[in-house]
Amino acid sequence: MREFTVPPLPAAPHVGGLADAVFDHAVDDPRRVALGRKDERGQWWDMTSAAFRDEVLALAKGLLAHGVRFGDRVAIMSRTRYEWTLFDFALWAVGAQSVPVYPTSSAEQVYWMLYDAEVSACMVEHEDHAMTIGSVIDRLPRLKRLWQLDADAVDELFAAGAGIDDEVVHRHRRAVTPDSVATVIYTSGTTGRPKGCVITHACFMFEADTVLNRWEPVFRSKAGEETSTLLFLPLAHVFGRMIEIAAIRGRVKLGHQPVLQASALLPDLVAFRPSFILAVPYIFEKVYQAARRKAERDGKAGPFDKAVEVAVRYAEALEHRAFGLGPGPSATLRVQHQFFEKAVYSKVRDAMGGRVRHAMSGGSAMDRRLGLFFAGAGVTVYEGYGLTESCAAATANPPERTRYGTVGQPIPGTSVHIAADGEVWLSGGQIFSGYLNDPKATDAVLHDGWLATGDLGALDEDGYLTITGRKKEILVTSGGKSVSPGALEDRVRAHPLVSQCIVVGNDRPYIAALVTVDREAVDHWLSLQGRPPLKPTDLVRDKDLEMEVRRAVVAANTAVSQAESIRTFRILAHPFSEELGLLTPSLKLKRKAIEAAYAIEVDALYR
Incomplete structure (x- = not known):
């Protein structure tokens, strides 16, 4: 489509x-x-x-x-x-x-x-x-x-x-008036100088009111x-x-709440007790990982993993029923789901305050299995997609027919078009007026009412959008193979010990990766083996940790061809951070800055 x-x-x-x-x-x-x-x-x-x-x-x-x-x-x-x-x-x-x-x-x-x-x-x-x-x-x-x-x-x-x-x-x-300018929001700037997006009162009214009305189960208790x-x-x-x-x-x-880190955020979620939350996938990953680590400390990792499997199968059965592909959860699955409700799922919800039943996720791709787990645990996460230029969401999963692993259908009053080169174009009442003081940049992205997003995507037969990469981030190996790094990186990051991953390989003979690890998760993993925490410099040399990351890379490679697969990787001692100029404020990787900062490590991957 x-x-x-x-x-x-x-x-x-x-x-x-x-x-x-x-x-x-x-x-x-x-x-x-x-x-x-x-x-x-x-x-x-x-x-x-x-x-x-x-x-x-x-x-x-x-x-x-x-x-x-x-x-x-x-x-x-x-x-x-x-x-x-x-x-x-x-x-x-x-x-x-x-x-x-x-x-x-x-x-x-x-x-x-x-x-x-x-x-x-x-x-x-x-x-x-x-x-x-x-x-x-x-x-x-x-x-x-x-x-x-x-x-x-x-x-x-x-x-x-x-x-x-x-x-x-x-x-x-x-x-x-609605046409008056409300704000000028500067893009976070993964590449080049930030541009000021001019957004009117009407854009925000259209966006907010559409989301409020279409996602009424979220905003109305x-x-x-x-x-x-x-x-x-x-x-x-x-x-x-x-x-x-x-x-x-x-x-x-x-x-x-001014602090995005889980250690500060989770206590305030418990104290404030929201009925819904808006987050990036990082937060849902942290909630899940914290729950699993607690289960491991209590000697209940096996039952927790079983509860996760039941939640995923339960939510998938409901998803199939919503799309007319099945009857819904079987009697046996419903009994298993009810068994884990009090022991596991309610505790996951308690970590978010106890009242959360709905959530919205944006900013980056969310793993399908993670979304299914939360849905099975009683928290439906509606993944969506948008840009500063589209005043936030242009697409989102509808309440009654959520298709996990996609960013949903266009929100009401919005159109999505896939151009010949795979670029996602958007049209609707929330599209911005243009870039402040930059008519050339404005003309480059606005075409007869359509916003050319720079993102690559595909629409399925029901109009659900999947983002597959970004045009400017496509890597081309020296053998001429084009590779979209985002999907590979997300799959590597799905491993509980991995924090960040950046895929490299432009004009190189093969694809490789730099990986950082989640120190809290690694320390917990080490404690289960009776080992003390590692110094940052020791992380890059630990053979057991390398083997775990290798498992993540091998799992990611199963989804792509051999020419697109990660051939080698390196674990870094320290994470990419905004303070070092390697992440945008919205936690996106600054690829050129990272490759420049770690030029020696990147070159070593090809020796």
């Missing part, structure tokens, strides 16, 4: 701007719990829609008092926290445009984004961010204001705007139950931003 379209849902025309929902909800239901906030003691407390409206209004007045005007661009450089959402909606209330900046961005990256977007003011989280901006501020003549959250910036702005009448904000808010989500994805990324907006528009209780 070359093209598939899902008709739009019936909906009223979009009017006004994104901030209107905050004020409308406060009038409709002022006592409804809109957000959960965590205090300095680590305790969560509720914030009503009226209280949130009051803070948005107070901050909007403060922004006006500090000279922010309609159409101005204001940068936000922070981790995911309540104040980001507060600033977003306050800026939109006065018709300003937010420019998200990843908190780990280098000084030169920050300079480029603030210069290119002609930012007039910036909110940062702490002194380190302020110093980063301070190091380039002499090259940013338009930057007039810098606020620092941990230096009481919010209270300062509240006080500054106290003398401004509420109606001044409302006049600005009423001037915002049963009568008497509270729908809530803990947002831990970076708000500088479009996926996190879309969920922020959908939660406010959809009257979903929203909490924030």
Whole structure:
């Protein structure tokens, strides 16, 4: 199939701007719990829609008092926290445009984004961010204001705007239309300089409202139950931003967690108890691996693996029934599934707070078997696909017919087209307006209403999309064989000891790989053998660890031809990190940077 379209849902025309929902909800239901906030003691407390409206209004007045005007661009450089959402909606209330900046961005990256977007003011989280901006501020003549959250910036702005009448904000808010620009989000830049994606209020409205309506089981709890989500994805990324907006528009209780690492995130999931979560596959892998390690420590690895197998077969039987390919789980399978419900599956859900029944995954491919396991354990993970340029999801698995291992069908009102060279093209109401100050780059990706994504994919007979690689990442060996590295890397990463994998081989005689390991998983694996932890430098020489990684490589090679297979590999002592400039803020590999940093190791693979 070359093209598939899902008709739009019936909906009223979009009017006004994104901030209107905050004020409308406060009038409709002022006592409804809109957000959960965590205090300095680590305790969560509720914030009503009226209280949130009051803070948005107070901050909007403060922004006006500090000279922010309609159409101005204001940068936000922070981790995911309540104040980001507060600033977003306050800026939109006065018709300003937010420019998200990843908190780990280098000084030169920050300079480029603030210069290119002609930012007039910036909110940062702490002194380190302020110093980063301070190091380039002499090259940013338009930057007039810098606020620092941990230096009481919010209270300062509240006080500054106290003398401004509420109606001044409302006049600005009423001037915002769906076609007004809401934000300029810079691509994370795996290659080249980041480009600013111009996204309107209408794009976010279309995206958020479509997702809210089509995935109603996710965003609507049963009568008497509270729908809530803990947002831990970076708000500088479009996926996190879309969920922020959908939660406010959809009257979903929203909490924030600034640390993506499992060790910090999992305790807050237990404390906040969300009804659904939005994550990248890494989080689901960590939850699964933590559960299996605990089973091994308790001497129950065998029963756990049996429970996993039952969950996978149970979910696969339900999937087959949804597509008319089978009757569903057999009586024997249902009994086995019920047996493991209390012993295993409920404990996996408890690790995510106990109330989670739905989740959405994006950012990278999720292993089909992992998705089936979670579905069998009572948490349906809807995998989707999109870009900053498509305002997050362009495709996603529908609730009633999830096809695990794919990124689903186009969301309503969206079309997917596969070009002659296999490139995925998208069309719909969420497609961005273009790149800021870069008409040449815009013309290169927008063609008569279609967005050329740069990703390679295939549509099956039911319109479900599978992403097979990225055009710029295709490796061509010296023998002329074209290889898409992503699928191979994902299969190697499926091994519990492997953390990251990068496949190399461009203009080389064969395909090879650099592999990093999950230190927590390796330490656990060693302890089961009665061995002490290894030093990082010893990881690369340990024969038993090498044998385990070799098993992962052999398993990955079974899915490709001999010419595409990984012939050799090397274990590295340290992981690829964002701090070293080897990962984007959304955890994607910077291939050229990694190959340059490990040029000696790569060359050694071909001797």
